[in-house]
Amino acid sequence: MIISKRKSHEDLMKSFKKYKSFFLIGCSECASLCGTGDVAAMKTMQEELEQEGKTVTGMMVPKTGCQTLGTKIELKKDKEACESAEAIVVMSCGAGTQSGVEIFPDKPVYPSNDTLFLGNMTRFQMFDERCSLCGECIIDQTGGICPITNCPKGLLNGPCGGMKDGNCEVSSEIKCAWVRIYERQKKVNELDKMNEILPPKDWSKKQNPHAMARQDKDKDKKEKKA
């Protein structure tokens, strides 16, 4: 899921400075699990805005904020509340916020959160980054552990000289990704893979902005019609 963290009160008030009334949009998916876009987070935001003498004209939690069309349809019932607000605050990730920008072409749309990473939830509201969406997965070569993400240098051919007692030079809180890969490969009997030299990554696969349409989408539609 997409991990987000709320911006500080001070930063938000600074960016909202010009406006007095707001409509809040959350998200029932990732941002709710992060506690940044659920009803409770929105209530807190409402209180903070009201304390600053601002008003909240309404709020809504769409099923999936980054699904632009669905969110637009869900917002129909809040048409008046949206129109009466000077600005929209989107309490999800950067993608959700930009859905808002598309839905409201004539209104300022502000993010309340910083979007951090694609994360795995290890325990309730504890998140770890395991994949950095590099566009070409290589973890078949590395024991299922991604060195692009888990090694701060993204090294592909083994640990660097900064590894200390199995930990990373960047922080002793991080276990060296290549020591983890080594231990895992040993366990699953694939240590020979550590001898293979991995070539440089093709970063063109990560060239943004990405856009994709499922190639068989049209075929699916035709099958449905038939």
Add this chain to the structure above:
Amino acid sequence: MSFKEAIESGKFVITAEVGPPKGTDITTMIHDMHILKGKIDAVNVTDNQSAVMRICSLAVCKIAMEQGLEPILQMTCRDRNRIGLQSDLLGASVLGIHNVLCMTGDHVTAGDQKGSKSVYDIESVQLLQVVDSLNKGKDMHGNELKGATSFYQGAVVTPEANPLEPQLMKFEKKVRVGANFFQTQAIYDIEKFKSFMAFARKSNTKIMAGLVVLKSVGMANFLNNNVPGIKVPPELIAELKAAGKEKALDTGLNITARHIKQLKDEKICDGVHIMAIGMEDKVPEILQRAGLL
């Protein structure tokens, strides 16, 4: 005799290092270069070491040549993508710099430009492959070069890494992609180093032991607690302690000299790389005490 010719001929080679200064005043650096001239086989020029921004390695390599020293260009993958690295390698080549040490590079979090973006487009093993390719007249994407490079490429290894096996596997990869020589992380325990050498001797490459001069008990403890892959044994710390504060540095110089002598006399490795860290002017004295000058 060039550094390459010396080490390949079986001569016990000596290298030291010069850390480019932060700023344009190079007086001390030039002074150190004069002291080192004629006493070592080559000088390493560090590449923004510890991720602290300084004069670039390439410019200082050129200055070292003008001062009569043969440079080893240290090149890390932290600050340049594959275009920058290859371009600088071609630049080094036309300037007459023909030794390159390929390294990953300390992470930016260690340095003085903390918000900067780390690059690591390629890493040390792949950089060695790139150098090999440029030597064969092609860039890393197979495009023809008008004129090839002729680098003598080296790499680094940490003989006392813990755990050791992943480090040794990486060492073997570096040998496979053409590392002609290695300069190791600082070593202090010669017996332990011998067991690393027993492993390394199975590969066709030259090994130079890295030596960092101990200045005090405090420094030894600092290295043990903070620097990955360095272990100063308790006997050496006791020796520094017994010497007292005033004689600690002198004892440190003796320890380095003693290690050099043993490594050479017992033919344990192919040379030494002395990292004096701010005391480059003491290198001749160390060599004298080791009986090499």
